[in-house]
Amino acid sequence: MIKITLPDNSVREFDQGITGLGIAEAISSRLAKEVLSISVNGEVRDLMRPIDSDASIKLHLWDDREGQETFWHSSAHIMAEAIEFFYPGTKFGIGPTVDNGFYYDIDLPEGKVLSDKDLAGIEQKVLELSRLKSDIVRSEISKADALELFTAKGDPYKIELITDLVDGTITLYRQGNFTDLCRGPHLPNTGFIKAVKLTNIAGAYWRGSEKNKMLTRVYGITFPKQKLLEEYLVLLEEAKKRDHRKIGKEMELFHFSPAVGMGLPLWLPKGATLRDNLEKFLKKVQKKFGYEQVITPHIGDVALYRTSGHLAKYGKDSFQPIHTPNEGEEYMLKPMNCPHHCEIYKFKPRSYKDLPVRMAEFGTVYRYEQSGELHGLTRVRSFTQDDAHIFCRPDQLKEEFLKVIDIIFIIFRALDFKDYAAQISLRDPNNKEKYIGSDENWEKAESAIIEACAEKGLKTVTELGEAAFYGPKLDFMIKDALGRKWQLGTIQVDYNLPERFGLEYIGSDDKRHRPVMIHRAPFGSMERFCAVLIEHTAGKFPLWLTPEQVVVLPISEKYNEYAQKVSNQLNISDIRAGIDDRNEKIGRKIRDNEMKRIPYLLIVGEKEFEQNTVAVRRQGEGDQGSMTIDEFTAFINNEVSEQLADAWK
RNA sequence: GCCAGUGUAGCUCAGGGGUAGAGCGCUUCCUUGGUAAGGAAGAGGUCAUGAGUUCAAUUCUCAUCACCGGCUCCA
Numbered sequence: 001m002i003k004i005t006l007p008d009n010s011v012r013e014f015d016q017g018i019t020g021l022g023i024a025e026a027i028s029s030r031l032a033k034e035v036l037s038i039s040v041n042g043e044v045r046d047l048m049r050p051i052d053s054d055a056s057i058k059l060h061l062w063d064d065r066e067g068q069e070t071f072w073h074s075s076a077h078i079m080a081e082a083i084e085f086f087y088p089g090t091k092f093g094i095g096p097t098v099d100n101g102f103y104y105d106i107d108l109p110e111g112k113v114l115s116d117k118d119l120a121g122i123e124q125k126v127l128e129l130s131r132l133k134s135d136i137v138r139s140e141i142s143k144a145d146a147l148e149l150f151t152a153k154g155d156p157y158k159i160e161l162i163t164d165l166v167d168g169t170i171t172l173y174r175q176g177n178f179t180d181l182c183r184g185p186h187l188p189n190t191g192f193i194k195a196v197k198l199t200n201i202a203g204a205y206w207r208g209s210e211k212n213k214m215l216t217r218v219y220g221i222t223f224p225k226q227k228l229l230e231e232y233l234v235l236l237e238e239a240k241k242r243d244h245r246k247i248g249k250e251m252e253l254f255h256f257s258p259a260v261g262m263g264l265p266l267w268l269p270k271g272a273t274l275r276d277n278l279e280k281f282l283k284k285v286q287k288k289f290g291y292e293q294v295i296t297p298h299i300g301d302v303a304l305y306r307t308s309g310h311l312a313k314y315g316k317d318s319f320q321p322i323h324t325p326n327e328g329e330e331y332m333l334k335p336m337n338c339p340h341h342c343e344i345y346k347f348k349p350r351s352y353k354d355l356p357v358r359m360a361e362f363g364t365v366y367r368y369e370q371s372g373e374l375h376g377l378t379r380v381r382s383f384t385q386d387d388a389h390i391f392c393r394p395d396q397l398k399e400e401f402l403k404v405i406d407i408i409f410i411i412f413r414a415l416d417f418k419d420y421a422a423q424i425s426l427r428d429p430n431n432k433e434k435y436i437g438s439d440e441n442w443e444k445a446e447s448a449i450i451e452a453c454a455e456k457g458l459k460t461v462t463e464l465g466e467a468a469f470y471g472p473k474l475d476f477m478i479k480d481a482l483g484r485k486w487q488l489g490t491i492q493v494d495y496n497l498p499e500r501f502g503l504e505y506i507g508s509d510d511k512r513h514r515p516v517m518i519h520r521a522p523f524g525s526m527e528r529f530c531a532v533l534i535e536h537t538a539g540k541f542p543l544w545l546t547p548e549q550v551v552v553l554p555i556s557e558k559y560n561e562y563a564q565k566v567s568n569q570l571n572i573s574d575i576r577a578g579i580d581d582r583n584e585k586i587g588r589k590i591r592d593n594e595m596k597r598i599p600y601l602l603i604v605g606e607k608e609f610e611q612n613t614v615a616v617r618r619q620g621e622g623d624q625g626s627m628t629i630d631e632f633t634a635f636i637n638n639e640v641s642e643q644l645a646d647a648w649k
Numbered sequence: 650g651c652c653a654g655u656g657u658a659g660c661u662c663a664g665g666g667g668u669a670g671a672g673c674g675c676u677u678c679c680u681u682g683g684u685a686a687g688g689a690a691g692a693g694g695u696c697a698u699g700a701g702u703u704c705a706a707u708u709c710u711c712a713u714c715a716c717c718g719g720c721u722c723c724a
Contacts, residue, residue: 202719203652210721556681591685
């Protein structure tokens with residue numbers, strides 16, 4: 001007998017060799033039907049694998065990430081089997097799970113191409129194979145035998161994978177006639193899969209390297225119930241409705257014109273207002289934190305980027321230098337603002353008493369992103385960074401870092417961003433020569449970041465080797481409507497540029513010292529931030545931010561003049577108001593303006609005109625009764641200042 | 650840059666070898682109204698661009714461009 005410890009710490013005894021499924025059956029028959037995999041002493045395993053000694057276990061159901069992964073992993077194998085059925089001779093790469101489902105990278109036989117139209121057939125085959133309830137059987141195999149097997153099968157990618165594996169750890173999984181190299185774990189049989197959707201086809205380089213062959217990647221997702229698939233598809237539809245490109249068009253925020261060029265956004269009046277409001281807000285915050293605004297040109301002498309090192313590192317991937325009519329002059333569109341700011345720092349000698357110098361600029365930069373990478377506003381070729389550079393003494397680094405985190409928190413609160421991830425990127429300690437700067441400085445900077453995050457109670461993940469070559473950094477990531485992660489705010493420590501530009505300050509010892517530079521952008525870029533903000537709010541921006549706060553709706557043409565008067569009066573009080581004087585019934589105007597996501601609608605007719613009032617209607621909440629114009633002005637201004645005060649707290 | 654897909658009116662889309670349709674939007678007229686779509690008429694398209702096949706191409710083929718989904722990249 002062996003002792004099995006369950007997650008609630010209760011212990012049950014079983015015969016040696018009991019399987020996960022056996023344990024589930026002993027607990028309840030319903031559990032036995034739903035269980036997908038088991039963790040044995042923390043290792044996720046197949047349900048059918050015997051347990052030989054005392055262990056603590058956890059059974060995984062569909063609700064567990066581990067359970068889903070097992071489910072989707074097996075699904076990938078079944079999809080591979082289905083693909084092999086239609087395309088014999090297909091060579092298989094890897095088939096892992098992802099956040100929402102799984103994929104398999106395949107190399108189709110010569111001349112065969114897979115397109116969306118083929119997916120329905122494969123889906124049907126997957127369901128057919130699932131209904132067979134074929135056992136999924138694990139077997140261990142020696143490296144030599146594995147190599148022989150896949151050589152015979154003609155699977156060069158598998159052979160490459162096996163070559164890298166350690167002998168004695170290699171396992172195969174077989175269901176029906178399909179055998180795959182796999183670590184597992186897997187479902188007991190294929191019958192668990194009741195619904196399948198192959199979502200898309202993409203190209204992907206073998207092992208992620210551009211130098212390798214591009215394989216066909218088929219993405220799919222499966223569920224244990226048809227209803228779950230239907231719910232997932234509804235969710236996908238909902239997410240698509242939040243797509244910033246769609247809302248940007250609907251709300252007339254921005255536009256891309258091929259005549260201007262790809263990846264070059266045109267900000268429409270409402271989008272520009274939105275952006276301007278964000279900029280004003282951040283400028284105000286930054287002013288309180290001791291920042292000074294600067295303005296620098298959009299181009300710079302090539303020599304500037306030679307000095308900064310960017311030309312050597314990124315020159316090939318930038319917009320190419322601009323040649324002037326006179327010989328010998330070459331300018332680059334600026335790919336970043338830092339070199340310009342370094343020159344501002346240098347324009348006069350600095351004392352240790354002057355530091356930190358905090359220089360902010362909404363600086364528009366130009367980067368030649370690869371054409372295939374452009375994506376709405378999240379990845380563009382011209383964008384405006386809410387950039388600032390802090391030049392400080394090494395002993396001020398942590399303090400400055402803390403203050404930047406404060407700024408980011410204020411912004412996230414003002415916009416109700418709660419679901420973000422923070423990542424600390426440090427250097428790879430085993431590969432120090434990749435990085436510039438002394439060990440001492442790196443250690444100081446890294447511990448400053450780690451301590452600052454700890455002091456702020458920030459939940460972080462730490463990635464070794466992810467630091468920039470010039471310093472460690474802290475990034476804030478937010479997910480878009482479809483769950484794709486985007487980096488927004490970033491704080492980076494830099495020892496490189498102060499060195500390259502020979503930046504100095506005179507210390508209290510009357511000697512020259514090198515300042516540390518912090519690059520930071522709480523929004524990241526205005527473009528990307530607006531994109532994520534649109535998806536986060538589905539276009540229903542907070543009142544303080546939204547481009548159109550109020551629309552006045554006259555009941556009939558007779559009251560257009562009064563509506564105009566109300567609108568003018570609100571605008572004088574810094575409320576963004578317009579009127580809808582179309583020749584339509586009031587119901588129609590309400591509907592249209594509700595759909596335009598206007599927070600407040602003011603209905604004015606005979607009654608309001610006579611009493612000098614407005615009938616207030618709040619978005620999604622209907623009629624709120626009437627107020628005088630002054631009351632409404634105070635009401636709106638109060639709501640705005642409350643929203644912002646919450647952020648400052 | 651690479652792989653696959655898409656490109657028809659301002660927007661969302663239908664259609665299809667014989668040079669085009671709907672809904673919304675827009676213009677004009679009627680209507681002058683009280684909290685989520687009043688009625689009528691009208692304007693608007695080299696069917697992304699270029700070549701090829703054909704008596705005939707918006708439709709088929711190829712190329713180019715843009716967009717979409719990924720891959721690689723992201724100072």
